[in-house]
Amino acid sequence: MAKTMRIRRGPVRRAGESAYGLLLVGRNVLLSGVVLLLLTAGVWSSWNTAQHAMLTKGRERGTVTIARCDAETCTGSFAPANDAGTERPKVSIDKSVTHKTGERLLVAVKPGxxxxxxxxxxxxxxxxxxxxxxxxxxxLVVAGGLRMRRTAWVIGLLGVAQLGVTFLLL
Structure with missing residues (x-):
């Protein structure tokens, strides 16, 4: 039976290895927090408009006919889809969701x-x-900071796909 040699590391080396491990864990925790913060901020800023576009039940819905556009917004008249809504001679909509004057779009009115x-x-x-x-x-943070390249590709491609489909539909 062969005798195995056991090498002992000194206390300074053990402490250095532990500190390096803590730095790696700390970096991963910090960058995971940055990713979570970015995604939360994206949801937070999207929800202001998305709630009106997605949850239309109980909201005033109808069509808008685009009459005039300026640098950032377009205006037009609103015709309600049912008797519960009121006709409005002038409503505004973001210019990036419409292409030309005379276009009719299905919309929901932001309350108030x-x-x-x-x-x-x-x-x-x-x-x-x-x-x-x-x-x-x-x-970018997942790929560069967390070194999770496959996950980063999936996240990035989801973002690109969503942007691409959005601009194809508009």
Missing amino acids: TNEVVRTGWAGILYAWVPFAGALLLSA
């Missing part, structure tokens, strides 16, 4: 305002564009 939000798949996906941007930024 004369601002409308596009509904349907195009409106829902457009509302979640900030979250898609957060996915793209998170992919």
Whole structure:
């Protein structure tokens, strides 16, 4: 039977290895928090518009006919889809969800305002564009900081796919 040699590491080396391990764990925890913060911020900023585009039951819904556009918004008249809504001569919508004057869009009115939000798949996906941007930024942190390249590719491709489908539908 062969005798195995046992090498003992000194206390300074053991402490150094423990400190390095703690630094690695700390880096992973910190960067995971950054990824979580980015994704939470994306959801938070998307939800302001997405709730009106997705949860239309009980909201005033109808169509808007685009009459005029300026640099950031378009205005037009709102015709309600049912008798519960009121006709409005002038409502505003974000210019990036419409292409030309005379276009008719399905919309929901933000409560208490004369601002409308596009509904349907195009409106829902457009509302979640900030979250898609957060996915793209998170992919960079996951790949570079956490060294999880496959996961980063999946996250990044989800963000790109969502942006691509959104702009195809608009």
